[in-house]
Amino acid sequence: MRIRLFKFSPVFEFGLGKLLGSVPGFQVIVDRGISRPGHVDVVSATSADVGTVVRLSSRARVLVLTDSPDTEQAQRYFLAGALGCVHASAPLRTVVEAVQRVARGQRFLATDFGLPAVAAPGGNDELSPRETEVLSHIANGRTHDQIARTMGISRHTVDTYVKRVRKKLSLGNKAELTRAAISSQLALSRAT
Numbered sequence: 001m002r003i004r005l006f007k008f009s010p011v012f013e014f015g016l017g018k019l020l021g022s023v024p025g026f027q028v029i030v031d032r033g034i035s036r037p038g039h040v041d042v043v044s045a046t047s048a049d050v051g052t053v054v055r056l057s058s059r060a061r062v063l064v065l066t067d068s069p070d071t072e073q074a075q076r077y078f079l080a081g082a083l084g085c086v087h088a089s090a091p092l093r094t095v096v097e098a099v100q101r102v103a104r105g106q107r108f109l110a111t112d113f114g115l116p117a118v119a120a121p122g123g124n125d126e127l128s129p130r131e132t133e134v135l136s137h138i139a140n141g142r143t144h145d146q147i148a149r150t151m152g153i154s155r156h157t158v159d160t161y162v163k164r165v166r167k168k169l170s171l172g173n174k175a176e177l178t179r180a181a182i183s184s185q186l187a188l189s190r191a192t
Helices: 010-021 050-057 071-079 092-103 129-139 144-151 155-168 174-191
Strands: 002-006 027-029 040-044 061-066 084-087
Touching (some): 040 092, 061 092, 071 084
């Protein structure tokens, strides 16, 4: 898997390049050339703007490394075409997982931003298809009764799915659930 580092300070770029280069199967490219299809461009949010993400994402898959936990800024990167956004101080295993998911064309939403993390396949926190469907209906502003009618299930079943989603994503209140629902809907629409 080819990973291109873009717009980092030389010291950070060197360290990140060494760390990612030590992962089996990763080939780190440090150049200023044009993005190539199949590459993952890891971009520094401190020196790249949304326009840079738009340009890069038209040719390669983009992962933004940022030092800001601002949810709205992360959403701007996603809307600009980035497939992932992760905090620069995240553990290496988190950055590696983000690169791997982005390389496969999947979204990576880091919990650092108050967004739900996309669980690893087979993980205990992975949402079921029905839970994902309920979350999608919530993102579209439907009430529990409307969701029940649309899905052909009882209101009680919808409540059960919502409780499971809240537990799996560690969400406390309706506002957090709604934010997660909207974030997940963006992730699903970008992944297709």
